[in-house]
Amino acid sequence: MAEIPAKTFWQLEVCNACRYCEGYCAVFPALERRRRFTPADVVYLANLCHDCRACFYACMYAPPHEFGVNIPRALAEVRERTYAEYALPRVVAGLARRNAWLLLTVAVASLAFFGLIAAFSPRGLFQAQTGPGAFYTVVPYLAMVLPALLLWLYAIGVMLAGAFAFAKDIGATRTQSGSWRAALAAAGEALGLRYLRGGTGGGCYYPSERTSNTRLVLHMLVFYGFISAFIATIAAAIMQDVFDQLPPYPLLSVPVVLGSVGGAVMIVGATGLLYLKWRSDRAPADAQTLALDWLFLISLDVVSLTGMLLLVLRETPAMGVLLVVHLATVLAL
Ligand code: SF4
Ligand code: SF4
Known part of the structure; x- marks a missing residue:
């Protein structure tokens, strides 16, 4: 399974506590079903995201806030890793x-x-x-x-x-x-x-x-x-x-x-x-x-x-x- 940065888990936990974006797309109602996330959950959420960016521009914790929450980028990184993992032959990087x-x-x-x-x-x-x-x-x-x-x-x-x-x-x-x-x-x-x-x-x-x-x-x-x-x-x-x-x-x-x-x-x-x-x-x-x-x-x-x-x-x-x-x-x- 794709390797997922610790910061991605942390960002999703911040969203789960905040829930401001829950009406924007399918990602937020899905993440609200968990208190903690496994790598499998993150892979699933990443492939639900359509990169509409509503949650980035609405977020009060987005950069330059010190939390630096950036859900579209974090999920896009995971998606890219899943594409590489599922390629035949498998691609390690790039x-x-x-x-x-x-x-x-x-x-x-x-x-x-x-x-x-x-x-x-x-x-x-x-x-x-x-x-x-x-x-x-x-x-x-x-x-x-x-x-x-x-x-x-x-x-x-x-x-x-x-x-x-x-x-x-x-x-x-x-x-x-x-x-x-x-x-x-x-x-x-x-x-x-x-x-x-x-x-x-x-x-x-x-x-x-x-x-x-x-x-x-x-x-x-x-x-x-x-x-x-x-x-x-x-x-x-x-x-x-x-x-x-x-x-x-x-x-x-x-x-x-x-x-x-x-x-x-x-x-x-x-x-x-x-x-x-x-x-x-x-x-x-x-x-x-x-x-x-x-x-x-x-x-x-x-x-x-x-x-x-x-x-x-x-x-x-x-x-x-x-x-x-x-x-x-x-x-x-
Ligand atoms: S993206 Fe920001 S505003 Fe939206 S739920 Fe997550 S922390 Fe809250
Ligand atoms: S960028 Fe992705 S996670 Fe954020 S609101 Fe749009 S579809 Fe949902």
């Missing part, structure tokens, strides 16, 4: 740096892999290709799908292993984990981003001390944009494998409409979140978590941008290069 190197290595290796395949394809990398199956004349279907499938299986394995490790760490019982009512309530709150709406109803305190719903809206754009792009991929697979229609598809087909809408809103959402992060107050932030956020948002933006460029320029000689770059960035993400 998760953001490890992820940056991993992303760079996979991107360069994928560029080389797809670049070589495309360069030696019958029509080459720089010739315009049109009509059904145009993408596969540059990179054959199996070369596109097999590496993606392997990496997706690895990613799903890491996520499942992380979920089981988290359940074990917080001591979830089989009955609790299998409670459909609790699962439905949690899914509803997660899908509606309830705790980014702010405890006072005016949104979170982000990027500064004033409440705003901008972060909530941008998160929604990223999440639902991703879902739209994911459904577009499934629709394309059905058109290809069930109805024998090879891509690229017409502009008004289901995969292109959903993919374009998803890609465009992900670009707006990820770029907006990058801007908010750049302007955000660093006092309640954890530097490691911030670095992870930068890395993830920049990669998401690059994948969406290359996907949209590929759509716009798919009938031009730039298609080959854009396809190679887009596939490499998707694998690296």
